[in-house]
Amino acid sequence: xxxxxxxxxxxxxxxxxxxxxxxxxxxxxxxxxxxxxxxxxxxxxxxxxxxxxxxxxxxxxxxxxxxxxxxxxxxxxxxxxxxxxxxxxxxxxxxxxxxxxxxxxxxxxxxxxxxxxxxxxxxxxxxxxxxxxxxxxxxxxxxxxxxxxxx
Amino acid sequence: xxxxxxxxxxxxxxxxxxxxxxxxxxxxxxxxxxxxxxxxxxxxxxxxxxxxxxxxxxxxxxxxxxxxxxxxxxxxxxxxxxxxxxxxxxxxxxxxxxxxxxxxxxxxxxxxxxxxxxxxxxxxxxxxxxxxxxxxxxxxxxxxxxxxxxx
DNA sequence: ATCCTTTATTTTGAATTTCAAAATAATTAT
DNA sequence: ATAATTATTTTGAAATTCAAAATAAAGGAT
Numbered sequence: 256x257x258x259x260x261x262x263x264x265x266x267x268x269x270x271x272x273x274x275x276x277x278x279x280x281x282x283x284x285x286x287x288x289x290x291x292x293x294x295x296x297x298x299x300x301x302x303x304x305x306x307x308x309x310x311x312x313x314x315x316x317x318x319x320x321x322x323x324x325x326x327x328x329x330x331x332x333x334x335x336x337x338x339x340x341x342x343x344x345x346x347x348x349x350x351x352x353x354x355x356x357x358x359x360x361x362x363x364x365x366x367x368x369x370x371x372x373x374x375x376x377x378x379x380x381x382x383x384x385x386x387x388x389x390x391x392x393x394x395x396x397x398x399x400x401x402x403x404x405x406x
Numbered sequence: 407x408x409x410x411x412x413x414x415x416x417x418x419x420x421x422x423x424x425x426x427x428x429x430x431x432x433x434x435x436x437x438x439x440x441x442x443x444x445x446x447x448x449x450x451x452x453x454x455x456x457x458x459x460x461x462x463x464x465x466x467x468x469x470x471x472x473x474x475x476x477x478x479x480x481x482x483x484x485x486x487x488x489x490x491x492x493x494x495x496x497x498x499x500x501x502x503x504x505x506x507x508x509x510x511x512x513x514x515x516x517x518x519x520x521x522x523x524x525x526x527x528x529x530x531x532x533x534x535x536x537x538x539x540x541x542x543x544x545x546x547x548x549x550x551x552x553x554x555x556x557x
Numbered sequence: 558a559t560c561c562t563t564t565a566t567t568t569t570g571a572a573t574t575t576c577a578a579a580a581t582a583a584t585t586a587t
Numbered sequence: 588a589t590a591a592t593t594a595t596t597t598t599g600a601a602a603t604t605c606a607a608a609a610t611a612a613a614g615g616a617t
Contacts, residue, residue, distance in 0.1 A: 259538070321575075327597085351596090
């Protein structure tokens with residue numbers, strides 16, 4: 256079945272681009288037309304970080320895999336758009352903590368909902384046994400990228 | 407099993423970024439340090455398009471999902487880097503066709519090889535039955551994004 | 558045959574995203 | 588107190604992207 260192989264490859268190189276594109280389009284339809292996917296992922300990381308106290312500029316930058324300066328410019332824009340706010344840490348005044356505004360929290364909640372629907376669609380299409388196989392397969396994809404002993 | 411659900415979601419939102427990052431790093435180690443993932447995908451699309459005669463600026467732009475002007479600037483850079491060349495169509499002189507140079511073809515071949523290894527890793531981790539389930543699951547993810555009646 | 562419309566691409570102007578490296582500010586250690 | 592370290596921002600530069608205007612060529616209408 257060489258077409259199975261081809262299908263996997265096509266999925267892994269193409270469909271992911273569609274995911275990002277569709278995600279952005281859905282957000283736009285939801286009234287978040289002024290947010291790009293990248294910006295949304297910054298908001299998502301800030302919400303995640305705020306929940307467990309890891310919401311400094313350095314924390315969020317590391318979580319997103321960008322240098323701190325990159326995050327600074329992103330936060331500048333998202334602060335202007337009223338999705339995030341900055342606050343100096345009272346104990347250590349070098350540290351800047353980032354928090355979502357109510358608007359930011361709402362955007363994140365709506366985005367989570369989108370992902371939940373995506374997972375629902377997948378789960379509905381699979382039996383419980385099949386779901387387990389799918390998770391196992393995803394694990395081996397993740398392994399491939401974590402153990403970079405290739406090429 | 408709520409953690410299965412969570413794992414799927416994490417994969418679909420996070421691992422994708424790792425894929426692109428790892429891909430870029432592997433290419434750099436392969437001697438393509440002057441090529442970004444985006445640029446590589448342009449080269450890939452040109453190689454694909456050249457194979458079936460759909461290699462005009464408009465064709466490649468549509469394949470990549472960007473406006474023609476965006477592709478023009480990308481090709482400007484990749485022509486300078488010697489991975490692509492432009493050629494005016496002789497029959498219709500409005501049309502510009504884009505071809506890979508030998509360098510471009512080699513980069514594309516090395517990139518394909520990377521993907522082949524990725525697929526190998528997945529297939530080695532799964533039985534034949536499991537591979538079929540995996541493909542089916544990927545299909546339902548694709549469906550979710552093609553039938554965008556959600557949100 | 559000439560003018561108008563359509564089509565294909567490029568150019569322009571602007572915004573975003575990114576990084577590396579320098580600058581700034583605050584804390585900790587000597 | 589001064590030096591070293593740490594956290595963040597600023598700066599300068601390159602990529603990436605789009606929308607819309609400009610250019611160029613082809614095709615059709617009168």
